[in-house]
Amino acid sequence: MEQNRSILLCGVGGQGTVLASKLIAYAAMRGGLEVRTSETIGMAQRGGCVVSHVRVGHHINSPLIPRGSADLLLGFEPAEAVRCLPYLRRGGTAVVSRAPISPVTASLSGSSYNGADMLTYLAEQVENLIILDTEEIIVACGSPRVLNIALLAAAAKTDALGITPDELRAAVRERLPEKFHALNLGAIDYICRR
Amino acid sequence: MSTEFLMGNEAIALGALDAGVNVVTGYPGTPSSEILETVARRREKENPDVYVEWSVNEKAALEVAAGAAYAGARTLVTMKQVGLNVASDPLMSLAYVGVKGGMVIVSADDPGPISSQTEQDTRTFAAFAHLPVFDPSSPEEAYRMIGDAFALSEQYGTPVLFRPTTRVCHGCAPVERTDKPLRNTPEGFVRDPARWVIFPRASYLNHIKLANRERELDEKFSAYPLNTAENTAGGRRAIACGGISYAYVKEALEQLGAENVPLLRIATPYPFPEQLTSAFLRDKDEILVAEELDPVIERALLLCCGRAHLPVTVRGKLDGTMPQAGENSVEQLRTAIAAFLGLPAPKAENRAEPPALPVRPPVLCAGCPHRASFYAVKRAMKELGQKAYFCGDIGCYTLGNAAPLDMVDTCLCMGADVTIAQGLRRVEKDAVCFSFIGDSTFFASGMTGVVNAVYNGTDIVLTVLDNSTTAMTGHQPHPGTGRTMMGEMTAKLSIERVLEALGVSSLRIVDPLDQAAAVDAVKAAAGERGVRALIFRSPCIAVTKPNATYTVTDACIGCGKCVRELGCPATVRQGKQVRIDPALCFGCSLCAQYCPTGAIVKKEVR
Numbered sequence: 001m002e003q004n005r006s007i008l009l010c011g012v013g014g015q016g017t018v019l020a021s022k023l024i025a026y027a028a029m030r031g032g033l034e035v036r037t038s039e040t041i042g043m044a045q046r047g048g049c050v051v052s053h054v055r056v057g058h059h060i061n062s063p064l065i066p067r068g069s070a071d072l073l074l075g076f077e078p079a080e081a082v083r084c085l086p087y088l089r090r091g092g093t094a095v096v097s098r099a100p101i102s103p104v105t106a107s108l109s110g111s112s113y114n115g116a117d118m119l120t121y122l123a124e125q126v127e128n129l130i131i132l133d134t135e136e137i138i139v140a141c142g143s144p145r146v147l148n149i150a151l152l153a154a155a156a157k158t159d160a161l162g163i164t165p166d167e168l169r170a171a172v173r174e175r176l177p178e179k180f181h182a183l184n185l186g187a188i189d190y191i192c193r194r
Numbered sequence: 195m196s197t198e199f200l201m202g203n204e205a206i207a208l209g210a211l212d213a214g215v216n217v218v219t220g221y222p223g224t225p226s227s228e229i230l231e232t233v234a235r236r237r238e239k240e241n242p243d244v245y246v247e248w249s250v251n252e253k254a255a256l257e258v259a260a261g262a263a264y265a266g267a268r269t270l271v272t273m274k275q276v277g278l279n280v281a282s283d284p285l286m287s288l289a290y291v292g293v294k295g296g297m298v299i300v301s302a303d304d305p306g307p308i309s310s311q312t313e314q315d316t317r318t319f320a321a322f323a324h325l326p327v328f329d330p331s332s333p334e335e336a337y338r339m340i341g342d343a344f345a346l347s348e349q350y351g352t353p354v355l356f357r358p359t360t361r362v363c364h365g366c367a368p369v370e371r372t373d374k375p376l377r378n379t380p381e382g383f384v385r386d387p388a389r390w391v392i393f394p395r396a397s398y399l400n401h402i403k404l405a406n407r408e409r410e411l412d413e414k415f416s417a418y419p420l421n422t423a424e425n426t427a428g429g430r431r432a433i434a435c436g437g438i439s440y441a442y443v444k445e446a447l448e449q450l451g452a453e454n455v456p457l458l459r460i461a462t463p464y465p466f467p468e469q470l471t472s473a474f475l476r477d478k479d480e481i482l483v484a485e486e487l488d489p490v491i492e493r494a495l496l497l498c499c500g501r502a503h504l505p506v507t508v509r510g511k512l513d514g515t516m517p518q519a520g521e522n523s524v525e526q527l528r529t530a531i532a533a534f535l536g537l538p539a540p541k542a543e544n545r546a547e548p549p550a551l552p553v554r555p556p557v558l559c560a561g562c563p564h565r566a567s568f569y570a571v572k573r574a575m576k577e578l579g580q581k582a583y584f585c586g587d588i589g590c591y592t593l594g595n596a597a598p599l600d601m602v603d604t605c606l607c608m609g610a611d612v613t614i615a616q617g618l619r620r621v622e623k624d625a626v627c628f629s630f631i632g633d634s635t636f637f638a639s640g641m642t643g644v645v646n647a648v649y650n651g652t653d654i655v656l657t658v659l660d661n662s663t664t665a666m667t668g669h670q671p672h673p674g675t676g677r678t679m680m681g682e683m684t685a686k687l688s689i690e691r692v693l694e695a696l697g698v699s700s701l702r703i704v705d706p707l708d709q710a711a712a713v714d715a716v717k718a719a720a721g722e723r724g725v726r727a728l729i730f731r732s733p734c735i736a737v738t739k740p741n742a743t744y745t746v747t748d749a750c751i752g753c754g755k756c757v758r759e760l761g762c763p764a765t766v767r768q769g770k771q772v773r774i775d776p777a778l779c780f781g782c783s784l785c786a787q788y789c790p791t792g793a794i795v796k797k798e799v800r
Binding site: 012013022025026029034035036037038039040041047048049061062063064066067068079080082083085086089090102103104105106108112113117118121124125144 | 366367442449525528546548549552554597668761777
């Protein structure tokens with residue numbers, strides 16, 4: 001029996017973490033696995049930190065991933081990846097978007113947050129780290145809305161997600177409205193070609 | 195049987211539909227809102243005869259449902275825990291009067307709290323109101339328990355409380371649904387004043403009934419399959435828990451290799467299954483209680499031990515063993531359980547200290563009209579140089595408290611902005627006291643506060659932030675939107691006509707995105723006496739489409755006024771200049787109206 005797998009998705013409200021977690025859950029259920037997820041809904045969605053917990057396997061108790069036990073961390077933003085790093089187990093994989101999102105508070109205090117320190121820290125701390133060149137992907141795919149799918153595709157290319165790129169494609173086709181298929185499937189192809 | 199991947203709130207909704215619910219009412223509030231929305235979305239397919247409404251507030255929701263239940267309908271009422279306070283007047287009396295059709299009141303608790311004013315516990319409220327309460331630990335259980343709650347409600351003719359917590363409401367899991375859903379045909383209202391009219395004499399007799407029912411339900415709940423005593427022979431140290439903590443405890447025990455520890459799980463905290471508990475405790479020395487919010491199970495265990503003369507030490511919140519506030523977690527329970535059982539403490543993974551993380555509090559969205567409304571008031575009062583206080587309320591506009599706006603001096607509960615401002619004004623005689631209330635909150639509980647001000651002749655400036663939706667909880671319609679949850683168009687209640695009828699001394703309606711007009715309107719209102727109403731009307735960005743985006747030209751001198759004064763997430767400092775993030779800009783033009791060099795210009799018209 002395969003071990004349970006825990007995947008933590010983190011980012012800033014509005015980045016599409018909830019949809020990404022739903023796609024993982026759907027693909028895993030299609031593969032006959034039990035799934036539990038937990039979402040951040042409410043006030044934090046207004047530009048605050050959001051976290052989705054996804055647990056896949058055969059016998060899962062808690063919908064929340066305990067610290068130090070996530071197998072995969074999907075960081076939609078560098079600082080949010082660092083904030084949630086305590087959830088990642090030793091030897092786990094992190095896939096992180098390079099593009100920083102500057103909070104209003106940083107602009108106000110005049111501090112210059114650009115994500116560079118965060119990426120350096122992640123590189124020191126995470127053995128299996130994949131950094132996505134977000135801006136390049138957005139330009140290539142033609143929309144900033146592909147970030148969530150690009151992160152999933154990059155994780156699917158390794159075996160950390162437990163879902164293959166083809167299973168991800170199937171989940172996109174079956175779960176998203178048709179008008180979004182071309183954009184998202186294009187993003188998966190783009191990541192897989194690299 | 196069919197399996198669906200459902201959020202806890204969806205499981206509750208489908209559980210109710212499968213239990214033959216006829217009438218569903220509620221008022222939005224995180225983490226409960228998706229229950230009623232799911233009923234509205236699925237009723238056409240599942241059971242088109244079901245009636246569903248967002249009521250004007252929780253008290254109205256409960257009363258509408260009570261009327262339907264008097265006539266034999268099965269009813270579901272949904273709200274968050276603080277909503278139960280609003281509904282408590284009818285609830286306390288309805289506990290005495292009872293119902294005919296099954297009635298389940300979902301009051302979602304929010305340990306943390308994550309999106310709430312208080313960490314109050316619906317289980318405590320249940321004991322206060324003498325009403326049975328169910329406490330599910332997962333979406334699957336929530337689905338099943340809703341059916342059990344309806345059955346119990348009808349058997350005893352009583353409303354039943356149902357309290358999921360945030361992690362059950364917003365957790366998702368595969369849920370097996372029955373293929374034999376129940377259907378209920380209401381018998382209709384049978385006139386019986388002795389039953390439906392509450393009188394002191396009847397209440398005396400009903401009080402006796404309620405007390406006696408408690409003993410009967412102890413026996414029933416002691417046999418309820420979801421109240422479980424596991425591994426009863428596993429030793430003299432045991433654990434008790436309920437709700438989501440059951441899932442956490444199970445995982446913590448697995449991680450500690452202590453799966454054989456005796457475990458008491460309480461799914462119906464009131465009336466407490468005392469028979470089951472006393473039998474479980476008979477051969478125990480010590481029990482650790484894992485629960486969130488109030489020490490409900492812990493107190494019940496102490497009572498049980500006292501009544502049955504059991505020498506068991508009960509550890510939990512009351513003796514300081516467990517945290518008094520906040521959410522539980524697997525990690526924290528694992529540590530507490532290891533200490534309790536004398537097992538080696540799990541070692542923490544320590545990483546190098548991370549760099550300083552940017553703080554990311556929730557903020558008003560880019561383009562949010564509330565920002566413009568707050569800024570107009572702030573600017574007007576600054577220009578007038580008059581002392582002013584700003585009383586806020588519950589909704590997205592609570593976020594007006596954050597820097598740089600800093601425009602919320604008080605926030606208490608739904609509707610309190612209008613009345614707190616009146617109280618402040620009675621003491622602060624030289625200050626202009628503003629109240630800020632959203633359109634949905636105005637209808638929910640703001641109107642009586644306005645009546646109070648008009649009647650008592652109190653000087654306030656009542657500011658209605660009308661964005662045509664209930665934004666914070668996910669854009670529910672309300673009486674001012676002209677849309678119902680049955681999908682019908684209905685008359686839009688006019689806030690200005692309501693205010694006129696209530697007798698406000700002056701009324702101005704302005705678009706806050708037109709700052710010059712908005713600032714003038716505030717100044718004019720500030721200079722008057724009486725109850726001056728200002729309606730700032732501009733739709734929420736989530737219910738409208740952007741018409742343009744703005745960009746910064748080389749004329750930007752980098753003074754940073756836009757960033758410093760407005761705090762819009764779309765304006766970002768970049769080196770010596772400011773940049774507008776085109777993905778976030780909604781074209782509200784507020785920053786362009788204040789740029790001293792005119793460097794912010796319209797870029798593309800969408």
